[in-house]
Amino acid sequence: MSEKLGRNNPCWCGSGLKHKRCHLGREQKTPPTLEDAKKLLKESFDKSYCLHPDSESGNCKGKIVNAHTIQRNGGLSKIAINNHVYKLVRDFSTISSPTQVEPKLIGIRKASAFTGFCEYHDTKTFERIEKHPFTGEINQIFLLAYRSLAREVFVHECQHAHAKRLQDYDRGLDITLQKEFQERHKYYCHGLSLGSKTLNRQKSIYDKALLSRKYETMNFFIILIDKCPEILCSGTSILEIDFQGNRFHQLGRADIDQDIITFSIIPTDKGGAVCFSTLDNSEDTKSFFNSLKILSKKQLPNAIARYTFAFYENTFISPSWWEDLKGNIKESLIARMSLISILPDDCLLDDGFKYVNWNITDILTS
Ligand SMILES: [Zn+2]
Ligand SMILES: [Zn+2]
Numbered sequence: 001m002s003e004k005l006g007r008n009n010p011c012w013c014g015s016g017l018k019h020k021r022c023h024l025g026r027e028q029k030t031p032p033t034l035e036d037a038k039k040l041l042k043e044s045f046d047k048s049y050c051l052h053p054d055s056e057s058g059n060c061k062g063k064i065v066n067a068h069t070i071q072r073n074g075g076l077s078k079i080a081i082n083n084h085v086y087k088l089v090r091d092f093s094t095i096s097s098p099t100q101v102e103p104k105l106i107g108i109r110k111a112s113a114f115t116g117f118c119e120y121h122d123t124k125t126f127e128r129i130e131k132h133p134f135t136g137e138i139n140q141i142f143l144l145a146y147r148s149l150a151r152e153v154f155v156h157e158c159q160h161a162h163a164k165r166l167q168d169y170d171r172g173l174d175i176t177l178q179k180e181f182q183e184r185h186k187y188y189c190h191g192l193s194l195g196s197k198t199l200n201r202q203k204s205i206y207d208k209a210l211l212s213r214k215y216e217t218m219n220f221f222i223i224l225i226d227k228c229p230e231i232l233c234s235g236t237s238i239l240e241i242d243f244q245g246n247r248f249h250q251l252g253r254a255d256i257d258q259d260i261i262t263f264s265i266i267p268t269d270k271g272g273a274v275c276f277s278t279l280d281n282s283e284d285t286k287s288f289f290n291s292l293k294i295l296s297k298k299q300l301p302n303a304i305a306r307y308t309f310a311f312y313e314n315t316f317i318s319p320s321w322w323e324d325l326k327g328n329i330k331e332s333l334i335a336r337m338s339l340i341s342i343l344p345d346d347c348l349l350d351d352g353f354k355y356v357n358w359n360i361t362d363i364l365t366s
Contacts, residue, residue, distance in 0.1 A: 013182045015167060022168075023178060031172030044162035048115035051150045052125060053207035055118065062119025069112040069151045069234035069314060070266065071130060076108040078228050078267045079318035083108050085232075086317035088309075088337040100338040101313075103322060111316050112234060116154040125210070134268045136222050136364045142215040144234070145262035145277045146206050151314065152236035153199045160192045191252070198238060198258040205279055219285060220277040221292050222364040223300060229272040230321035230356065231305065233265040235312030239284055242291035243303055245345045248284045259285050263312060265304070271361065274304050289365075297360040303348060305355035309336035310347045329353050 005012060011022035032040075048064040049055070070076055076085055085108060088101040117125070129143045163185070170181035209215045239248045239259040250258045259280040266273050276292065278285050295303055308315055315337075322330070332353055339347070 013167075013178075014186065026168070026171055026178060027174050029171040032169050037169070040165055041162060044165060045155075045158045047154070047158055047161075050118040050121055051116045051154060051203075052118070052121035053211055054121065060118035060120060064115050065117060065119050065122050066109075066113040066115060067117040067122045067126075067147075067151075069114065069147055070232045070264075070316060075232060075267055076111055076316060079230060079232060079316070079321075080108050081319045084319065085111055086319055086322050087111065087315065088313070088317075088334060090313070090338070101334060103317070103334075105319065112232075112314060114151050114154050116150055134266060134273055136224070136273070138215060138218060139213070141220050141222065141275060141277050142209065142218055144264045144266070144275050145218070145279075146210055148234045148236045148262040148264060148314075149199070149202060149206055149260070151234065153203050155314075156192070156195055156199050160189075160196060163189050163192055194252065194254055194258075195238070197254070198260065199236075201257065202236075202260050202279075209279060215279065217281065218277055218279055218366060219281065219289055220275065220364070220366045221289055222276075223274040223304070223360055224268070224271065224362040224364070225274070225301070225358040226271045226361050227358060228267045229265050229274070229358065230318040231265055231308055231315060232267070233263060233308050233312050233315040235264075235314045236260055236262045237311045239280075239288055240311075241343060241345065241348060242288050243295060243307070243348050244291050245347075245349050246287070246291070247345065248288070250284065251342070261285070261288065263308075265308065272358070293365065297363075299350070300360060301356045301358040302350070302354060305333075306336065306348050306351065309333045310339060310343055313337065325355075329355060 005019050007020040007024060008018050011017050011019045011024075013023055015022050050060045050064060052060070054060075068075070077083070079085055084105040086103045087106050089104045090101045126143055126147060129140050129147075132140075134140055167185060170178040173181060237260065238251060239261055240251050241247050248259075250256060259278065259282050261276060261278050264273075264275045266275070276289070292300075325333075332351065333355070336347065
């Protein structure tokens with residue numbers, strides 16, 4: 001029992017602090033308010049620095065910009081209404097009661113942007129995808145992947161900073177609830193640490209490829225479609241499950257180098273493109289790509305919709321498409337996006353819903 005713990009002993013929660021500086025008397029402290037939680041969230045994400053590998057040599061120029069993972073002009077603007085798109089947003093202000101996601105309209109100036117590149121590196125690095133039509137050339141595929149990964153690294157660092165500062169958000173709770181809170185918090189931080197390890201390792205691999213322009217070995221699966229996709233996305237995920245519901249058993253493991261998949265859905269001048277890619281070349285990544293390859297052109301579009309909503313929060317939705325969806329289809333997408341921790345085995349399998357109506361015009365593979 002914590003009452004018996006000496007004031008100068010290490011606290012029971014494992015923070016490494018003395019009990020008197022940590023949990024002693026925490027139940028009598030004033031609980032954090034919703035305003036405190038919102039402020040903490042804002043502060044934790046209020047970072048700006050350049051993620052380009054050359055920034056270490058002091059080669060940045062200009063201020064840190066709002067780098068868009070999905071182009072604002074010709075990208076988000078194509079699906080927006082009054083310059084707004086939907087995003088399914090989770091309230092991250094507290095981890096004590098994780099909530100379901102909700103659709104929120106957000107301005108395209110803010111959507112998908114992160115303050116992770118200086119003006120010079122943002123313009124110079126992504127020119128080939130920002131200023132030239134997407135043709136599926138390997139450097140464009142790599143740059144889409146690089147941008148997704150850079151954002152993931154950035155957001156992950158912010159989340160980590162946020163998580164550390166949530167450690168005392170059990171203020172005012174009784175001891176039993178404090179213990180439950182700390183248990184969840186420890187589990188959450190452990191997951192974030194593992195994620196950081198993978199993302200930092202992958203970032204250095206992608207940085208090397210970026211600088212040397214060596215990305216011919218990249219694995220990719222690109223689906224070209226005949227219309228502008230109603231869902232745009234840019235994200236990175238650790239390999240977890242394939243399109244037939246087979247698990248890869250990589251998640252949560254510190255003893256292996258976890259593989260990642262980068263994923264983008266972008267508009268193109270002929271319609272749209274869905275890009276899966278990775279620089280990893282393991283048996284698991286091969287199986288993942290095979291699980292995509294065996295889907296028919298008829299099955300692929302809805303499989304992609306299911307995948308997007310199960311895996312990627314950096315997803316933007318056409319308001320007119322969303323508002324026209326039937327209630328049960330909306331609910332299914334919200335339920336997918338609301339999933340936390342382990343995804344169910346069948347989350348990518350056909351659920352009978354028709355989410356999108358895309359015709360595939362071509363498939364490019366590595
Ligand atoms: Zn403590
Ligand atoms: Zn820079």
